[in-house]
Amino acid sequence: MKAGIVGASGYTGGDLIRLxxxxxxxxxxxxxxxxxxxxxxxxxxxxxxxxxxxRFDELSPEKASECDIIFMAVPHKASMNIVPDLLAVGLKVVDLSADFRLKDPDIYERYYCPHTHPELFEKAVYGLPELYRDELKKAEIAAAPGCMAASAILGLAPIIAEKFIDRDHIIIDAKIGSSGGGKNFSFASHHPERANVVRPYGAVGHRHLAEINQELSLIVKQPIKVGLSTHAVSMVRGILSTIHVFLTEPIENKDIWKPFRKMYNKEPFIRFVKQPSGNYRLPDPKAVIGSNFCDIGFMLDEDIPRLVILSALDNLIKGAAGSAVQCMNIMLGIEETTGLLIPAPHPM
Ligand SMILES: NC(=O)c1ccc[n+]([C@@H]2O[C@H](COP(=O)([O-])OP(=O)(O)OC[C@H]3O[C@@H](n4cnc5c(N)ncnc54)[C@H](OP(=O)(O)O)[C@@H]3O)[C@@H](O)[C@H]2O)c1
Structure with a gap:
């Protein structure tokens, strides 16, 4: 099997090359x-x-057609205008941009821009194997999730349908490292401005809300709107999503374990992290950097009452290139974990 990458000079492109x-x-x-x-x-x-x-080459559908599958590691808007030419020469595509993640062109337009090829939406499958493994086997386009969306959806998917949670008041507090912004720099990413920050850059209205709401709504088959607040923090890679879920009735730890185990027990890249004590008792991005793992843990706060779910992943791997390779494996009929069972270095 042969693979190619469009936009291989960027950060997700670099990790795709490495993997x-x-x-x-x-x-x-x-x-x-x-x-x-x-x-x-x-x-x-x-x-x-x-x-x-x-060596880096020019973009040409003819040259690309010598591959079996192409990864799009370019910004949204750019991808939607290249993908049709790749599909036309018979390629499968894994798109890391937002261009094929959403099912409703109006919502895409609200969060991004008018879409030039909404007719292709039906060919795309949201690229989270934990939710869409079977659909990905036949997909022409896998739309790899946004990095913060991946951490939030993986944290919430097992319990979103449980009757003991208040679905109208779910808050995701996400912290992300600087590589989440890609390779192109701006005043905001200039080192004196970006180093040592805890900068709330998307207190409300972040774009990843569109796909988080879409995917959670599909699970419960009714519209869901969550709150998402995003913060730029002083690390290069990694995301920690702290998800606050308010409870409608008293529950115990085992009530949470049960749906999480049911959904993730056999998932190769989801690890439960919940230990009674020590440095490593809950998920921390440091333990997943460079790997395709998403670490998930939780704590119950009986006083409020509230469930706090913690979800940590590497934005460039499980949040981008790793999930994309996982999708490729499924689409090409290769064992899903092939090339991806790489632990993070420690210490990092
Ligand atoms: N960074 C993350 O954590 C992350 C996570 C999940 C998903 N994503 C998504 O993955 C995609 C790539 O992100 P990234 O962080 O790798 O970005 P990046 O570092 O900025 O790299 C993107 C590359 O795309 C190429 N490019 C830019 N505009 C283009 C155009 N109009 N036509 C063709 N090529 C173009 C550029 O390469 P040349 O100028 O050399 O051609 C650039 O190096 C984006 O859609 C992003 O939203 C990123």
Missing amino acids: LLIHPEVELTYITSRRYQGKYVKHLHPNLRGITDL
Whole structure:
């Protein structure tokens, strides 16, 4: 099997190259960049020096057609205008942008811009294998989730249908590292401005709300609206979502364990983290950085009463390139964990 990456010069593109170069059943043969055509990978991704002599190429559907599958690691708006030409030459596509995550063009327009190819929405499957494994097997487009959306949805999916939670008042407090903004820099990402911050940059109205609401609503088959507040914090990679769920009746720990175990017991990349004491008693992004794991834990607050769910992942791996490779494995009929069972280094 041959794979290619459009937009391979960026941060998710770099992690896709890294994961695909060590994948035992897929050969990475084609990577594109507009700015760096002809340059070696090491020019942009110094961690891959000595591992590959691939060079960045131009974007051409004809060249791409020599692959079996293409990853789109470009911004939203750009992806929607490239994907139709790739589908036309018979390719499967895993899109890391937001362009094919939503099912309603009006909601896409509200959060992003008018969509130029909404007719392709029906070909796309939301790229969370934990929810859509069967659908992904036949998908032409896998729309890998947004990084904060992935952490929030994975944290909430097992309990969102439980009758003991107040679905009208769910609050997700997400903290994310600087690589979440991609490679292009701005005044906000300038080191003196970005270092050492806990900056609330999306207290309300963050774009990932669209897909979080969509996916949670699909699970319970009725409209759900959650609150999402996002903060830029002083790390390079990682997300921690602290999810506050208010309870309608008293419950015990076992009432939470049960739905979580039911949904995730066999999931290869979901780990439960809930220990009575010690440094590692609840999820911490530090323990998943560089890996495709999402660590999930919870605490019950009987006084309020409230359930606090913690969900940690690496925004560039389980929140992007790792989930995308997991989708690829499913779409190509390869064992799902192939090339992805890599633990995070510790200490980091
Ligand atoms: N960063 C994250 O944590 C994260 C997580 C989940 C999903 N995503 C999504 O994944 C996608 C890539 O994110 P990223 O963080 O890797 O971004 P990035 O670091 O900015 O890289 C994107 C690359 O896309 C190329 N590109 C930009 N505009 C393009 C256009 N109009 N046509 C073709 N290529 C274009 C650029 O390469 P050249 O200029 O060299 O062509 C750029 O290096 C985005 O849609 C993002 O929302 C990111």
